[in-house]
Amino acid sequence: MTTQTEPARPAPVPDEVSAPYFEGARDGKLMLMRCLACGAWRFPARDRCDRCWSTETEWAQASGEGTLFSFVLMHQVYHPAFAREVPYNVAVVELAEGIRLTTNIVDCPNEAIHIGMPVQAVFEPVSDTVALPKFRPARG
Amino acid sequence: MTTLKGKAAITGLGITPMGKIFGHDAMYFAGEAIRLAVEDAGLTKADIDGLLINNGVGTAGALSLGLAPYLGFDALRVLNHMNAAGSTAAQMVMYASMCIELGMASNVVCVFADAPLQTPGPSAAAYARPTPPRGMASLAPAYGLYSVNAQYALAAQRHMALYGTTNDHLGEIAVSTRMWAERNPRAQMRSPITLEDYHNSRWIMEPFHLLDCCLVSNGAVAVIVSSASRARDLRQPPAYVLGIGQGHHATTNRGGWEPETHTAATIAKDTAFRMAGVELADIDVLELYDCYTYTVLVTLEDYGFCAKGEGGPFVSDGKLRPGGALPTNTGGGELSGYYMWGMTPLSEGIIQARGQGGDRQVEKHDLVMVTGNGGILNYHGCMILSPNAS
Numbered sequence A: 001m002t003t004q005t006e007p008a009r010p011a012p013v014p015d016e017v018s019a020p021y022f023e024g025a026r027d028g029k030l031m032l033m034r035c036l037a038c039g040a041w042r043f044p045a046r047d048r049c050d051r052c053w054s055t056e057t058e059w060a061q062a063s064g065e066g067t068l069f070s071f072v073l074m075h076q077v078y079h080p081a082f083a084r085e086v087p088y089n090v091a092v093v094e095l096a097e098g099i100r101l102t103t104n105i106v107d108c109p110n111e112a113i114h115i116g117m118p119v120q121a122v123f124e125p126v127s128d129t130v131a132l133p134k135f136r137p138a139r140g
Numbered sequence B: 001m002t003t004l005k006g007k008a009a010i011t012g013l014g015i016t017p018m019g020k021i022f023g024h025d026a027m028y029f030a031g032e033a034i035r036l037a038v039e040d041a042g043l044t045k046a047d048i049d050g051l052l053i054n055n056g057v058g059t060a061g062a063l064s065l066g067l068a069p070y071l072g073f074d075a076l077r078v079l080n081h082m083n084a085a086g087s088t089a090a091q092m093v094m095y096a097s098m099c100i101e102l103g104m105a106s107n108v109v110c111v112f113a114d115a116p117l118q119t120p121g122p123s124a125a126a127y128a129r130p131t132p133p134r135g136m137a138s139l140a141p142a143y144g145l146y147s148v149n150a151q152y153a154l155a156a157q158r159h160m161a162l163y164g165t166t167n168d169h170l171g172e173i174a175v176s177t178r179m180w181a182e183r184n185p186r187a188q189m190r191s192p193i194t195l196e197d198y199h200n201s202r203w204i205m206e207p208f209h210l211l212d213c214c215l216v217s218n219g220a221v222a223v224i225v226s227s228a229s230r231a232r233d234l235r236q237p238p239a240y241v242l243g244i245g246q247g248h249h250a251t252t253n254r255g256g257w258e259p260e261t262h263t264a265a266t267i268a269k270d271t272a273f274r275m276a277g278v279e280l281a282d283i284d285v286l287e288l289y290d291c292y293t294y295t296v297l298v299t300l301e302d303y304g305f306c307a308k309g310e311g312g313p314f315v316s317d318g319k320l321r322p323g324g325a326l327p328t329n330t331g332g333g334e335l336s337g338y339y340m341w342g343m344t345p346l347s348e349g350i351i352q353a354r355g356q357g358g359d360r361q362v363e364k365h366d367l368v369m370v371t372g373n374g375g376i377l378n379y380h381g382c383m384i385l386s387p388n389a390s
Ligand SMILES: [Zn+2]
Pocket: A035, A036, A037, A038, A039, A040, A049, A050, A051, A052, A053, A054
């Protein structure tokens, strides 16, 4: 039997439409698409506003503040990189800007995670070029 | 106003063996189910002039329009490959009923087949994504979010926090469904379970235990839709389509909008019940899409069998069980019977409407409500079936 190295977590792979999101995270900013016609934020990144159908879009920095909408504690291992981390949390956060995204809650034991808790974005480097937005309990 | 009420009926039903049936692809299963359905109806191949196809998620031998040449259907009047996820069964029956009522076809086959299990092994691997995603879609695996199971578990957890729903409530649905499966020879899981067994089954992801989640099945179901007048001359008791509707909520990721806890079943119900001219209290048997225990609970609420948020206490008195006040998922559903998307509740609904349920037959079965559900509680279909044409 050969010794195997620890399998790596699947790294996000930026593409053209999502690059500003990942570059923003690398620079410590939560960057989201916002419609220039109606002002609605949206997630995930895509070329058209689902509210007014405009394709005029900007990338803008979100506050990074939000509340926990829901979460699960993953026990089943679907990818070997997570084998040593189960049970780990996967969460949905509703941002102050009114949209929801999937993430992980960090700096908080699983037992203390509860729906409605205020959270704040932090940025976890994955490589030299990519970081992932995660959320910790808001302080104060 | 014209209406579809009672104009069409389900005249044939074909169900293949279900579960870990290896060595065949989805085309084979579809062929078997259609052969069985035609025989069941007392029709012949030449009587079939419509074919509606719905493919599952498995990749081996996936269904396509190629099913027509595979079965030698060389002069169809109606043909389509339809997909509204787990709500497709109702859509197929709706489309078939409209074509028949408008004189565009006479006997339309609707078929679902899937063969996700190709070699003996863990079910979790069966639906695994072969190529890694890019862009925004690559976020989910980076966070460790895998499987539709987790998406439904997020919905259930939200419901629990908003309304106090518990695992005891979800567990009762697992238990009542298994009690029905014990009485169904076709069901994959027929050993009795208790609430304690439910709690002791392993976590897939909290708040879902293994016994909150549906089965994985190879197999196929086909139904034949014919005109009501034709149905009266065929071999089986007709299951008349009295009402049918659909409703869909998109997930927009926007605050103030929660299709996960407030589904579009409300829209489907409105259309179907208006067509049938019946009230909720008239319904005798429920066949609810049960990809998860939670799906049953939220569906009961959205139809108004109880108030929003009260689904847990509503089921906890055992009313969904055999002998209960609201017989639900009488064949064992997708949790304990077999997982054929919307064809699971539809097939059992037909059996109940015909009065052919054997040990599990519900005595009063004048109105059988069948639902479909797909996406992450995004897509919904509703059918009201009856042994009576009006
Ligand atoms: Zn807009």
